[in-house]
Amino acid sequence: RKEVEQDPGPFNVPEGATVAFNCTYSNSASQSFFWYRQDCRKEPKLLMSVYSSGNEDGRFTAQLNRASQYISLLIRDSKLSDSATYLCVVRPFSGGYNKLIFGAGTRLAVHP
Amino acid sequence: EAGVVQSPRYKIIEKKQPVAFWCNPISGHNTLYWYRQNLGQGPELLIRYENEEAVDDSQLPKDRFSAERLKGVDSTLKIQPAELGDSAVYLCASSSISGGSTQKDTQYFGPGTRLTVL
Numbered sequence: 306r307k308e309v310e311q312d313p314g315p316f317n318v319p320e321g322a323t324v325a326f327n328c329t330y331s332n333s334a335s336q337s338f339f340w341y342r343q344d345c346r347k348e349p350k351l352l353m354s355v356y357s358s359g360n361e362d363g364r365f366t367a368q369l370n371r372a373s374q375y376i377s378l379l380i381r382d383s384k385l386s387d388s389a390t391y392l393c394v395v396r397p398f399s400g401g402y403n404k405l406i407f408g409a410g411t412r413l414a415v416h417p
Numbered sequence: 418e419a420g421v422v423q424s425p426r427y428k429i430i431e432k433k434q435p436v437a438f439w440c441n442p443i444s445g446h447n448t449l450y451w452y453r454q455n456l457g458q459g460p461e462l463l464i465r466y467e468n469e470e471a472v473d474d475s476q477l478p479k480d481r482f483s484a485e486r487l488k489g490v491d492s493t494l495k496i497q498p499a500e501l502g503d504s505a506v507y508l509c510a511s512s513s514i515s516g517g518s519t520q521k522d523t524q525y526f527g528p529g530t531r532l533t534v535l
Contacts, residue, residue, distance in 0.1 A: 313457070348508060348526035349460065392459050403448065403512060403522060404473065407459025 306331055309408035311393050317414045322383045326411045328376040328393030337396035338369055340378050343410065344389045352378075352391070383415045419443070421527030423509050429533045435497035438530045442490070442511030449486060450524060451494050452508040460508050460526075466492065499534045506531050 311328045318324050330338075338355035353360065355367040355376055366379040376393055393408040422441040430436050442449050447468050452460035463482065465473040468489040477484065481500070486492040496503055510524040 309459070346531075348528050350526070351523050394459075403524070404462060404465070405524060407461070409458050 307408075308332060308397075308406045309393055309395050311408040311411045313409060313411060315412040315414050317416060318383050320383055320385060320415055320417055322415075323379065323381050324383055324413060325380075326378045326391055326393070326413075328378075328408055330374050330376070330393075330395045330406075332395070332397045333371075333374060335374075335395045335397045338367075338376050339394040339396070339405075340365075340367060340376075341392040341394050341407070342389045343392055349392055349407075380413075383413075385415050385417065388413055388415045421509055421511055421525055423507075423527040423530055425530055426528060427531045427533075429535065430499055431535050432501055433498040435495065436499050436532060437493055437495045438507050438509075438532075440492045440494070440509030440527060442492075442509070443513075443525055446511035446513050446525075447489065448512045448522075449492050450510040450512075451484060451492070452510065452526075454506045454508055454529070456505075463494070496532075499532075501534050504532055504534045 309330050316324055340352040341349040342352045343349040353362050353367055355369045357369050359368045364381045368377045390410040390412045392410045395406045424439050449466040451463040453463055454460040462476055464471055464477045464484050466486045469486050482496055484494045506529040508529045509527045512522045512524045
């Protein structure tokens with residue numbers, strides 16, 4: 306089983322749609338969680354961290370369910386510019402070890 | 418502020434040839450990472466440096482891969498000899514926090530080197 310699993314998609318949605326991505330992780334002791342965005346042939350960039358209480362950044366909402374080891378990302382009012390691959394990322398260790406485990410990514414295509 | 422710089426951006430070589438990738442991290446970032454990203458997959462860590470010390474190279478295939486960060490700034494990743502399966506994007510990242518209690522440091526990625534082995 307992979308440490309971080311995501312639905313690869315692609316998710317094809319019209320502009321204005323709401324879309325949700327899910328992710329599961331295997332290490333119950335994992336400490337920190339993130340969503341990264343990767344445009345085609347570009348490097349990954351941090352989209353947002355995911356906190357236990359859930360957090361929102363504009364049209365983006367991230368949720369964490371530690372009991373189910375499940376992370377989600379909700380995008381409201383999709384824009385063409387949201388088309389990208391969304392990588393679910395887990396930091397399994399506490400303290401100073403900044404190791405990140407990446408999922409394979411979920412591809413989103415927003416069409417007019 | 419300049420981001421992580423990598424070169425070359427693209428490299429095509431024949432199998433069994435050597436190849437080297439170069440990375441210059443963000444100024445002041447003492448932690449540097451090399452990742453490999455295969456097509457359709459997320460990045461996987463190869464090696465992590467804190468200053469000039471390789472503190473995690475457990476995922477580095479040491480029979481053919483080597484890396485160095487001699488002065489604790491820029492770094493080189495080498496493959497010798499390259500195999501067909503090494504075709505991938507090699508990403509360098511850096512972060513400012515190398516240890517301690519904070520978990521909030523962000524890893525910033527360079528544009529990567531796309532390697533094709535024929």
